[in-house]
Amino acid sequence: xxxxxxxxxxxxxxxxxxxxxxxxxxxxxxxxxxxxxxxxxxxxxxxxxxxxxxxxxxxxxxxxxxxxxxxxxxxxxxxxxxxxxxxxxxxxxxxxxxxxxxxxxxxxxxxxxxxxxxxxxxxxxxxxxxxxxxxxxxxxxxxxxxxxxxxxxxxxxxxxxxxxxxxxxxxxxxxxxxxxxxxxxxxxxxxxxxxxxxxxxxxxxxxxxxxxxxxxxxxxxxxxxxxxxxxxxxxxxxxxxxxxxxxxxxxxxxxxxxxxxxxxxxxxxxxxxxxxxxxxxxxxxxxxxxxxxxxxxxxxxxxxxxxxxxxxxxxxxxxxxxxxxxxxxxxxxxxxxxxxxxxxxxxxxxxxxxxxxxxxxxxxxxxxxxxxxxxxxxxxxxxxxxxxxxxxxxxxxxxxxxxxxxxxxxxxxxxxx
Numbered sequence: 516x517x518x519x520x521x522x523x524x525x526x527x528x529x530x531x532x533x534x535x536x537x538x539x540x541x542x543x544x545x546x547x548x549x550x551x552x553x554x555x556x557x558x559x560x561x562x563x564x565x566x567x568x569x570x571x572x573x574x575x576x577x578x579x580x581x582x583x584x585x586x587x588x589x590x591x592x593x594x595x596x597x598x599x600x601x602x603x604x605x606x607x608x609x610x611x612x613x614x615x616x617x618x619x620x621x622x623x624x625x626x627x628x629x630x631x632x633x634x635x636x637x638x639x640x641x642x643x644x645x646x647x648x649x650x651x652x653x654x655x656x657x658x659x660x661x662x663x664x665x666x667x668x669x670x671x672x673x674x675x676x677x678x679x680x681x682x683x684x685x686x687x688x689x690x691x692x693x694x695x696x697x698x699x700x701x702x703x704x705x706x707x708x709x710x711x712x713x714x715x716x717x718x719x720x721x722x723x724x725x726x727x728x729x730x731x732x733x734x735x736x737x738x739x740x741x742x743x744x745x746x747x748x749x750x751x752x753x754x755x756x757x758x759x760x761x762x763x764x765x766x767x768x769x770x771x772x773x774x775x776x777x778x779x780x781x782x783x784x785x786x787x788x789x790x791x792x793x794x795x796x797x798x799x800x801x802x803x804x805x806x807x808x809x810x811x812x813x814x815x816x817x818x819x820x821x822x823x824x825x826x827x828x829x830x831x832x833x834x835x836x837x838x839x840x841x842x843x844x845x846x847x848x849x850x851x852x853x854x855x856x857x858x859x860x861x862x863x864x865x866x867x868x869x870x871x872x873x874x875x876x877x878x879x880x881x882x883x884x885x886x887x888x889x890x891x892x893x894x895x896x897x898x899x900x901x902x903x904x905x906x907x908x909x910x911x912x913x914x915x916x917x918x919x920x921x922x923x924x925x926x927x928x929x930x931x932x
Contacts, residue, residue, distance in 0.1 A: 537871035537918060539763040543718035543756070544804070544811050544912050552799040553753065562749055565795030571802050575709065575724055578805065579699040583734045585725045586798065587741055588791035590688045590710030593723030595622035595790075596740060597706040598656060600725065600733040601682040603628050607655040608891070612641045613880040614898045615660050618785035619686070620887055628655070632882055632892035638835055639847065639877075639905075640667035643675050649893070656682045661690035661700050663835070663907070664716060664815070664842035669703045670695065684708065688723070691716045692812045693842035700840075702728050711797065713760070716811060716842050717804035720752050722793040744791040753796065767873070814912035815843035818919050822846045822908060825923035831859075832930050835905075845907040847877055850930055852904070859930060860906050866929045872922055877905035 556562055568586055575584045587593050603609065605627035611619050613632040623630045633649045636642040639662050646657055657676055659669045673683050687693065687701030688710035694700060701707035707726040711719040727734060758766055804811075819837050826832055826848065835847040850859045860876060867874050880898045881887040908922060 536764055536767055536873050538873065538909055538914050538922070539767055540873040540875065540909070541714040541718065541760070542763050542911060542913055543761050544807070545761060545800075546803070546807065548806065549800055549803040552803050553796065556796045556799050562796045563744055563746055563794050565799075567795045567798040567802060568793060571793075571798040571805070572724075574802060574805055575726065578808075579702050579707075579726060581702050581707075581726045581728050582730045583727045585734050585737050586793040587723050587725065587737075588744060588793055589721055589788045590708060590712050590715075590723035591618050591622050591785070591788040592741070592790055593688075593708040593710065593725045594619065594658070594684070594686065595625050596725045596737045597684045597708055598622060598626045598628065599740065600706050600727075600731070600737060601656050601684065603656055603682075606653065608651060608653040610641075610646055610649055610654060610657040611881075612645075612660065612662075612898075613882050613890075613892060613895050614639055614878055614902065615662060615881070616688075616785070616878065617881060617884060617887060618788075619658060619660070620881065620890065621785050621788070623658075624889065629653075630881075630887075630890040632880075632890050632895060634895045634897050636897070638665055638667075638838070639663070640665065641672065642668050643671045646672055647675060650679070650681070654679070654681055656684060658684045658686050659704070660686040660688065661693060663847055664690045664693050664812075664837070664844035665835070666690065666693050666695045666700055666838050666840050669700075673704055682706075688712075689715060689844050690842050692808045694840040696840075700842075701726055704728075711801045711804070714844075716815075716844055717801060717808065718760070719800040719804055720749075720756055720794075720797040722797040722801060738792070741790050741792045744789070744794040749794045749796055811912055812842045815910040816841070818910040818914065818916070819843045819846050821916060821919050822848075822910075822923060825920065826926060829927050829930055832926070843910050845910055848906050848908060848926070849901055849904045850906065858903075860904050862932075863906055863926055863929045866925050867922065870921070870925055872909075872918075872925070874909065874922075875907055876903075877907050878902065 603626045607628040608631045609623045609628045610631050612635050614635045634645040661667050676683050683704030685704040685707035690700045709724040711722045833849045882892045
């Protein structure tokens with residue numbers, strides 16, 4: 516059966532075929548304008564400081580219809596600054612989903628608060644019910660990520676939090692361009708955050724943004740927590756992103772030979788972040804990605820729709836539904852084992868890898884990670900039940916539709932086998 520899935524190739528032939536991936540993992544969606552912006556910054560010497568920063572800030576304010584925005588060096592720092600703007604301090608509790616990126620935890624610890632883990636619903640996001648179950652008299656903030664670009668129930672969570680004087684942070688790091696009833700995700704709650712980092716909708720050179728729906732004196736104070744980025748580390752980030760991410764299809768064999776993989780594993784500890792402002796070079800790249808955001812999201816939604824048409828009726832396989840307004844970062848599928856001895860999700864990942872498609876399982880819940888032992892939690896039944904069965908299928912605009920069809924055929928064939 517596996518020979519049929521791989522077109523009759525032997526293991527040796529498959530290994531040779533996959534030296535250069537048909538679809539490598541999470542390649543940034545850049546175009547000529549992006550490279551032009553990089554060249555202009557390098558030629559002008561405006562790598563760290565420059566006009567692109569103010570232009571990006573204005574673009575974000577206009578696109579999201581918000582009152583203010585503060586640019587910073589990373590999405591993690593943006594989250595820390597949002598917590599500070601909400602007045603979070605020692606002894607406070609901050610609610611987050613157990614099923615999310617571990618990079619959410621360090622900013623909470625940085626302000627002296629305690630992360631409290633809540634379960635998720637069927638779309639893998641927080642719900643009103645899972646949040647209400649973990650609220651205490653110490654709860655001061657709820658962080659609501661929109662995982663995989665899929666909008667969460669943030670309006671209902673805001674309604675739950677407001678009478679209790681609990682702040683809500685709209686974490687749109689994975690959902691830039693998503694919307695709820697026409698209102699951009701990131702603009703709900705007391706503050707919001709965006710990210711231009713690795714594996715995001717607008718995957719640039721890094722950087723984050725704190726956004727405020729209404730004018731606040733807090734925005735100007737946040738700069739006090741940041742230093743200016745340095746020239747050489749900024750250039751190193753550019754070359755690293757080009758080599759190991761943008762040109763990943765061609766450099767993947769070299770990465771394997773050097774045992775180098777900059778893509779964090781779903782269960783990898785969150786990397787440390789610098790408390791710096793955003794570099795002008797990063798802002799220039801981010802501006803070009805914002806300009807193609809509608810095209811980017813439209814292509815992703817088309818791929819989500821195609822996965823649903825091709826895989827929606829496969830027995831034993833469930834697709835996590837994208838709500839209207841989703842920015843469709845990835846299509847997550849769940850493959851439930853029929854017997855305890857089976858692990859079909861691993862079989863699917865291996866079959867795709869052998870055919871040249873670099874995919875991965877999804878997040879390991881935070882309460883399962885040794886480095887998140889400082890978090891607080893009780894029962895998290897849904898996340899515990901489903902996480903090991905999940906796989907993230909790619910939706911990047913650079914993936915041809917025929918590749919999506921081939922991915923679906925391999926998934927379908929492996930599950931049925």
